[in-house]
Amino acid sequence: xxxxxxxxxxxxxxxxxxxxxxxxxxxxxxxxxxxxxxxxxxxxxxxxxxxxxxxxxxxxxxxxxxxxxxxxxxxxxxxxxxxxxxxxxxxxxxxxxxxxxxxxxxxxxxxxxxxxxxxxxxxxxxxxxxxxxxxxxxxxxxxxxxxxxxxxxxxxxxxxxxxxxxxxxxxxxxxxxxxxxxxxxx
Numbered sequence: 001x002x003x004x005x006x007x008x009x010x011x012x013x014x015x016x017x018x019x020x021x022x023x024x025x026x027x028x029x030x031x032x033x034x035x036x037x038x039x040x041x042x043x044x045x046x047x048x049x050x051x052x053x054x055x056x057x058x059x060x061x062x063x064x065x066x067x068x069x070x071x072x073x074x075x076x077x078x079x080x081x082x083x084x085x086x087x088x089x090x091x092x093x094x095x096x097x098x099x100x101x102x103x104x105x106x107x108x109x110x111x112x113x114x115x116x117x118x119x120x121x122x123x124x125x126x127x128x129x130x131x132x133x134x135x136x137x138x139x140x141x142x143x144x145x146x147x148x149x150x151x152x153x154x155x156x157x158x159x160x161x162x163x164x165x166x167x168x169x170x171x172x173x174x175x176x177x178x179x180x181x182x183x184x185x186x
Contacts, residue, residue: 004069004072004073007065007068007069008065008069010061010064010065011061011062011065011066011069013061014057014058014059014060014061014062014065015058015062015143015144015147017054017055017057017058017061018055018058018059018062018140019140020054021051021054021055021058022133022136022137022140024047024050024051024054025051025094025133026133026137027047028044028047028048028051029129029130029133030130031044032044032101032105032124032125033124033125033129033130035116035124035125036115036116037114037115037116038108038111038113038115038116041105041108041116041120041124042105042108042109044105045102045105045106045109048098048101048102048105049102051098052095052098052102055091055094055095055098059087059091062087063087066080066083066084077150077152078151078152078153078155078156079146079147079149079150079151079152079155079156081156082146082153082156082157082159082160083143083146083147083156086139086140086142086143086160087143090136090139090140093132093136094136097129097132100123101123101124101129104119104120104123104124105120105124107120108120130171131171134167134170134171135164135167135168136167137167137170138163138164138166138167138170139160139163139164139167141163141166142159142160142162142163142164145159145163146159
């Protein structure tokens, strides 16, 4: 097996880990949003720690192997640079948000309150979390599209704009109402 194939394998597993982490993140955000007592939020602190490890592996794997693959084969071109910028932006935002949520949940560990304090509830149930979560998914899919198709600058920019628009469309009110009706009928 060549070093190129090993790097490509690790690069792909980094992408898979990113999507696995995004799946778990959606479950965590949904459960935190619905939590009304500290005992309902605290168990998700462990998941936040696991997410930090999964996303950490993903980011390091994608960056290290990606730089290697760019250096020996692909070169620094439009789709690589666009994907790199998106990955760094998503990682930075995710790290900041994750830390803020984890600190908020950790503040409940020694609380004897029956309900979650308003400040913590505001952080863990912020609707902006789910909006940006949907954007992270569509932008990550955009990265995968670019890595597969390998477009020029125009195609890379169109991909980012389309992925961003798709993330915004996922958050339209009619979609949320349909989801609520589906949950209520279950």
